[in-house]
Amino acid sequence: MRIKVCGMKEAENIRELLDLQPDYLGFIFFxxxxxxxxxxxxxxxxxEIPRSVRKVGVFVNASIDQVIRTVKKYALDYVQLHGEETPDFCRSLQFKGVNIIKAFRVDDTFNFSQLNNYKPVCDYFLFDTKASQYGGTGIAFDWALLERYDNEKPFFLSGGIGPEDAEVILDLKERTGLKIHAVDINSKFEIEPGLKDIALVRDFIERLKAEEIEA
Incomplete structure (x- = not known):
């Protein structure tokens, strides 16, 4: 299972984190x-980040021009759209060659059928906790709700994931067969917003990989 570490912004912290070989790093442009x-x-x-680590820019209801400018300026591999972006918006970016992760905020009223119109125009989905703010809440949603998902498109699991959740996530994937492409970690691994605790991230990655090997 792949790892995305989101909310990075300190140069030295980024360099330290790269030693852990995450699969994705997220940078917030909101x-x-x-x-x-x-x-x-x-x-x-x-x-300067190695090509083996995919660079993700996170946007919330930005304009297409702003997204495109930022992708070019920072050589981003993916954009993560975390607002109310429509399928047409995603299609316009896709037409310009942009790889898209579309985020959805989930609670027990979430209608998974709305995802159907996004499937042709997104590379991955991301499921996060529904809250008054966009991401980084430190609060998990009920992952059992994902059993309502038709599981056609692989997704990132996000929302309040903590250091203790490695085994739970792998059990969820094995038990349900859900196509969890990657785990997205953020606020519960921080010393302060934007500054990750390297030891916590290292331990989480090691536990996740170890459990996968045992499975």
Whole structure:
């Protein structure tokens, strides 16, 4: 199972994290987020990341032009759309060659049938907790709700995932057959917003990989 570490913005912290060989690193380009990279964020910090680590830019209800400019400036591999972006919006980005992760905020009223229109225009889905803010809440949703999903498109599991959840996630995947492409970790692995605790991330990755080998 792949690992995405989201909400990165400190250069030295990013370099330390790269030693753990995550599969994806997420950078937030939403000004209202406490993990916003900021307007002065040096593109070379992202451009220096090895190609084996996929670089994801996170956007919330941004314009197509803003997304495209940012993708080019930072050489992003994927964009994660975390707002109310429509299938047509995704299609427009897809037409311009952008790889798309579309996030959906899930609670017990979530209608999974709405995903059907997004399937042709997204590479992956991401399921997060429904809350008043966009991501980084530290609160998990009821993962049992994912058993309502038709499981056609692989997805990122997000929302309040903590260091203790490695075994639970692998059990969920094995028990249900859900196509969990990657686990998206963020706020529960932080010293402060945007600064990850390297030891916590290392332990989580090691436990996840060890459990997979045993399985």
């Amino acid at each position: 000004e209202k987020s406490p993990r916003y990279v900021g307007e002065s964020f040096d593109p070379e910090i992202i451009r």
